[in-house]
Amino acid sequence: MKKSIDPRIQFLLLIVQSVLVLCAGMGQLILLNVFALFYLVYAGLYQTACKMGAVIATTVALYGYMLLSDQQWVKFLGFLCFLVLRFGPVIIMARVLQEVPTGRLMAAMQSLRLPKNFILTLAVTLRFFPIIKMENDTIQMSARLRGLSYSQPRNWLRPLQVFEYTFVPLMMRTMKIADELTASAMTKGIDCPDQRTSIYQTRLTSKDLILVAFFIGYMVCIFTFNFLEV
Amino acid sequence: MIETAIKLANITFSYDAEEPQLKNLSLEIEKGECVLVTGASGCGKTTLTRLINGLIPHYYEGELTGELHLNGKNARELEEWEYGQQVGSVFQDARSQFFTSNVLDELAFASENYGLEAERINQRIEAVMKQNQIDYLKKRKLAQLSSGEKQKVAMGAVEVHSPEIFVLDEPSANLDNQGNAQLAATVKQLKQAGKTILIADHRIHYLMEVVDRVVYLAKGEVKAQWTIDEFRQLSKTALHSFDIREKQEVYISELLREENREPAFLALQNLTIGYHRLAPSLIKDLNLTLAKGEIVLITGENGLGKTTLARTLCGLNKEQAGSININGQMQTAKKRREKCWFVLQDADYQLFSDSVLNELLLGTKKTEENLVKAERLLKELNLWKLKDQHPATLSGGQKQRLVFAVGLMREPELLILDEPTSGLDAGNMRRVQRMIVDYANKGITFVIITHDLEFAKGFGRRTIQLEKAVSSKLQPSDLAVFK
Numbered sequence: 001m002k003k004s005i006d007p008r009i010q011f012l013l014l015i016v017q018s019v020l021v022l023c024a025g026m027g028q029l030i031l032l033n034v035f036a037l038f039y040l041v042y043a044g045l046y047q048t049a050c051k052m053g054a055v056i057a058t059t060v061a062l063y064g065y066m067l068l069s070d071q072q073w074v075k076f077l078g079f080l081c082f083l084v085l086r087f088g089p090v091i092i093m094a095r096v097l098q099e100v101p102t103g104r105l106m107a108a109m110q111s112l113r114l115p116k117n118f119i120l121t122l123a124v125t126l127r128f129f130p131i132i133k134m135e136n137d138t139i140q141m142s143a144r145l146r147g148l149s150y151s152q153p154r155n156w157l158r159p160l161q162v163f164e165y166t167f168v169p170l171m172m173r174t175m176k177i178a179d180e181l182t183a184s185a186m187t188k189g190i191d192c193p194d195q196r197t198s199i200y201q202t203r204l205t206s207k208d209l210i211l212v213a214f215f216i217g218y219m220v221c222i223f224t225f226n227f228l229e230v
Numbered sequence: 231m232i233e234t235a236i237k238l239a240n241i242t243f244s245y246d247a248e249e250p251q252l253k254n255l256s257l258e259i260e261k262g263e264c265v266l267v268t269g270a271s272g273c274g275k276t277t278l279t280r281l282i283n284g285l286i287p288h289y290y291e292g293e294l295t296g297e298l299h300l301n302g303k304n305a306r307e308l309e310e311w312e313y314g315q316q317v318g319s320v321f322q323d324a325r326s327q328f329f330t331s332n333v334l335d336e337l338a339f340a341s342e343n344y345g346l347e348a349e350r351i352n353q354r355i356e357a358v359m360k361q362n363q364i365d366y367l368k369k370r371k372l373a374q375l376s377s378g379e380k381q382k383v384a385m386g387a388v389e390v391h392s393p394e395i396f397v398l399d400e401p402s403a404n405l406d407n408q409g410n411a412q413l414a415a416t417v418k419q420l421k422q423a424g425k426t427i428l429i430a431d432h433r434i435h436y437l438m439e440v441v442d443r444v445v446y447l448a449k450g451e452v453k454a455q456w457t458i459d460e461f462r463q464l465s466k467t468a469l470h471s472f473d474i475r476e477k478q479e480v481y482i483s484e485l486l487r488e489e490n491r492e493p494a495f496l497a498l499q500n501l502t503i504g505y506h507r508l509a510p511s512l513i514k515d516l517n518l519t520l521a522k523g524e525i526v527l528i529t530g531e532n533g534l535g536k537t538t539l540a541r542t543l544c545g546l547n548k549e550q551a552g553s554i555n556i557n558g559q560m561q562t563a564k565k566r567r568e569k570c571w572f573v574l575q576d577a578d579y580q581l582f583s584d585s586v587l588n589e590l591l592l593g594t595k596k597t598e599e600n601l602v603k604a605e606r607l608l609k610e611l612n613l614w615k616l617k618d619q620h621p622a623t624l625s626g627g628q629k630q631r632l633v634f635a636v637g638l639m640r641e642p643e644l645l646i647l648d649e650p651t652s653g654l655d656a657g658n659m660r661r662v663q664r665m666i667v668d669y670a671n672k673g674i675t676f677v678i679i680t681h682d683l684e685f686a687k688g689f690g691r692r693t694i695q696l697e698k699a700v701s702s703k704l705q706p707s708d709l710a711v712f713k
Binding site: 103145188196199 | 583
């Protein structure tokens with residue numbers, strides 16, 4: 001069973017992490033990535049942790065090679081490394097947020113007294129990403145059959161047109177699903193003005209507090225002492 | 231005294247002031263009654279369900295006159311959220327009726343919205359899961375469930391909140407016979423618990439033991455009503471004239487047969503397939519030959535690799551082992567993509583262009599010859615008068631014919647259809663059947679994936695059932711079963 005981190009804590013860490021990523025130097029960025037990986041392991045997403053770990057290790061290695069080499073084209077790759085390392089920690093932590101059951105997320109948001117409309121929008125948005133991905137996969141499949149996919153070289157000359165062809169059905173499907181989802185939610189009392197209850201406890205546990213304490217300690221450490229001077 | 235649960239009096243409704251969807255409709259359903267509403271596509275079944283669960287007039291707007299009473303209460307006095315306390319709804323498409331991402335949350339969702347105490351909700355969930363035998367799904371994610379399991383969870387989610395009235399809109403569209411039987415069992419339980427149930431559906435065989443009354447709608451009016459006993463007496467010709475589907479379940483054993491027609495046009499030799507090249511194999515060592523112009527139906531439970539087989543045949547997936555030969559020549563995936571065409575269950579995925587005519591011409595050279603061909607195909611499939619419309623404005627059946635036409639435009643040798651009849655009424659189902667037989671006679675080979683056995687029976691052709699097994703091999707006996 002996966003360990004569950006309170007969604008409020010997750011949001012807090014995600015926001016702080018996003019800010020730190022913007023003002024961190026390269027050495028600190030690498031350490032932020034390391035934290036994000038441990039965070040994945042803590043949340044029980046071992047497979048994702050392995051994959052992301054490999055990606056980040058490669059990027060760091062590439063970055064190191066780039067610093068030593070003085071060929072110009074390698075310098076260009078530096079920009080890519082820079083992007084991966086900057087966005088990595090945020091994407092990883094957002095990935096953990098996706099694992100939170102919808103009901104738990106809504107309960108946690110509610111305890112922060114956020115407006116109901118905001119909570120619903122957030123819950124639906126998070127739930128919609130996987131749907132859009134699935135829909136897009138199916139559309140790309142039929143686009144390939146029709147010779148309209150990017151995997152066919154002759155389409156590289158007209159990228160906009162191909163994008164339009166595959167985007168229209170995606171829009172159509174998304175609109176249809178959104179419409180049906182709303183209808184379904186309405187028949188289940190989503191508009192009920194009473195206070196919403198939840199089967200999830202919204203009390204913060206000591207584990208959550210330890211996680212926050214560890215996070216703060218770690219951040220203070222890496223920003224005070226520059227461990228990796230690169 | 232018998233109480234009325236649902237009472238509709240002189241209801242007329244139209245979405246956009248054009249032809250009304252429901253015309254002067256009056257219907258009374260008693261408490262504890264189970265009513266099946268059936269009729270051709272566009273007869274107003276779905277509109278009727280939406281009226282009862284309050285989506286009309288609160289979500290889908292339009293012109294509504296007449297009176298609706300739910301459990302003796304005039305619906306006009308109900309707030310939009312109050313409907314849900316009395317009426318629980320189950321919809322056709324499982325993907326879009328779940329608001330949450332896992333089973334437990336979904337079961338609790340409605341009750342949480344209405345502010346029930348957490349402890350009470352948990353008790354109800356336990357009880358419902360036990361009753362419907364879905365305990366084992368408790369910790370699963372909704373995305374990982376099969377269609378049958380999703381439908382069970384959808385029913386369970388409504389039951390947890392325990393409304394008095396249940397409205398089901400085409401719940402069987404994506405289910406196989408086994409799923410249907412489970413659904414019927416759940417409905418039976420609800421009926422025993424004294425709930426009122428209204429089911430709108432095309433497929434009716436699975437409900438014959440459960441419903442009390444059958445209401446036949448046509449063009450928004452109640453054209454006929456039978457008690458279940460009267461309905462059982464109805465002759466096949468009578469049903470046919472109403473375009474109602476079979477009353478009797480069609481068993482797979484009636485359909486299975488083996489025939490090998492020579493010469494082989496398509497031959498699969500020791501074919502092994504999976505989601506991708508390195509994934510675990512779903513079907514192993516499959517040997518199968520098809521003659522030119524043959525129609526083969528493939529059926530079997532979900533998750534056995536029917537769709538993967540179709541994807542591999544038409545070249546979207548590479549085979550893991552074995553070979554696929556057409557006319558004795560081995561075909562690579564790329565070549566197969568040119569020779570085969572795949573019609574998906576949902577036509578929306580396959581329409582890319584801005585008009586019906588352009589859809590056919592998309593990806594072909596704009597020559598006079600192609601234009602003439604497109605015109606001929608559109609005329610053959612009865613779409614010519616719609617040639618300037620946007621594909622999104624077509625009805626479901628028209629979209630399906632359009633995707634079919636797009637395939638024919640490429641002069642395929644093999645056409646694969648995935649669940650072509652989900653949600654089709656009897657009339658449209660027979661139309662699809664005729665269309666397929668017509669083109670098969672012109673020399674196109676068809677592979678059709680379906681769990682609609684009534685549809686399969688209509689062809690009287692070779693039917694193959696996939697079964698769960700490590701290796702699959704055609705038995706030489708009269709049963710074409712993969713063991």
